[in-house]
Amino acid sequence: MLIHELSIKTGLSPHTIRFYEKSGLVKGKRDITVKSNNYFHYDEETVEKLEFINDAKSVGFTISEIGQIIDAWYNNKYSKKEKLHILDEKLVALETKLKEIKEMKKLISQFKQDVISGQCPY
Amino acid sequence: MLIHELSIKTGLSPHTIRFYEKSGLVKGKRDITVKSNNYFHYDEETVEKLEFINDAKSVGFTISEIGQIIDAWYNNKYSKKEKLHILDEKLVALETKLKEIKEMKKLISQFKQDVISGQCPY
DNA sequence: AACAACAGTAGAGTGTAGTCTATAGTTGGT
DNA sequence: ACCAACTATAGACTACACTCTACTGTTGTT
Structure with a gap:
């Protein structure tokens, strides 16, 4: 899905999602078969992550702490x-x-x- | 006591205390009998308040929320x-x-x- | 009298977490 | 072909809660 759909699913604005992407919390993929644009594509895992980010924020975790948790959860960093x-x-x-x-x-x-x-x- | 002593008792810097004072959370009194300076004088209640502010901050209350609580507790506002x-x-x-x-x-x-x-x- | 350590005010700067603007290109419907 | 709605990037702006700087004046000790 593109950022607009992700935005609707999560209730976060495209701006905020891009901010999280720049902060390293989520990551869209570019479809190299499409050459006319360089839109990011997001999967269901990103929806989950953004929902987690929302919850984690409200218990007081900072962006960088949330980043750590996500890395400990999803990634092999x-x-x-x-x-x-x-x-x-x-x-x-x-x-x-x-x-x-x-x-x-x-x-x-x-x-x-x-x-x-x-x-x-x- | 003057701000320096208050600072030592609470572990908050004079800067931060003045910031809280400007934000309306605490209030020093001026000694009108002293004319050579206009130093603020603080009492034990202010120490209590600042300790409360520290605790309230760490549970996530904002300055203005803390202000409300202090007003509901100490003042007749x-x-x-x-x-x-x-x-x-x-x-x-x-x-x-x-x-x-x-x-x-x-x-x-x-x-x-x-x-x-x-x-x-x- | 000199000087450090204190006091005050005003205002600038910092870090965090967004939020918005400007600009430019793309897509889908009519 | 046209237009609204989408996409991307860069960078400006905001709010909160400090934190610091600059400047000036006061106090206490030597």
Whole structure:
């Protein structure tokens, strides 16, 4: 599929997809049999990757971290050992975030109690 | 205390503290009895606030969201009802983040299994 | 009096992650 | 043949959250 279809499938603008492509997260292929243009073609794997990128972004991973994960997942840039190391690193980071968020929930719940119990009467 | 001491207590640079002050998150007081300078003076509450800001940043709240929370906590800018609304909103956001992170943990654990089970032999 | 270390303000610069503009070429439908 | 809608590239622009620079004034120690 071309970028327009990919854009519709993923909800990301062609601009943003090209930005991710330039950042090395996804990669279209050129059809060498077609000589009149040099359009990029994308496969279903790219759709998956872009969906993953969206999810990974919202948990706070940066583009370069997402790049690492994608490389550890789809590519052969890293050895098996390196891949596991990268993925473990990300799991630890997520575990830390999880704890921080739970702490923050407690804290804000406490603020709420303070407001309710009328420590200040507004 | 002056900004230097505050900086040491919180681990934030005077630059960053001034940035937060300009953003409305904290507020120093000027000592009108001193006429030779116009240095800002900060209290322990500001130390608390800055520590909160650090924690809130790492769970992904923006400066303006943190501002809202601080206003709902310390100030009388909002009514009791508004305060509870803001805090509930933040709790919902944290709950959402929590779920997303748990999902991402599952996903990355799955990637790990894929690597281990040797779907690709590197 | 000299000087480092501090204080303040204004504004420029950085990095991240887009988002948009300009330009130029291609494709598909009428 | 024409035109809208698509494609590509390069580079400008934006927003956020700092971070730093330049400049000036103050304080405390020697």
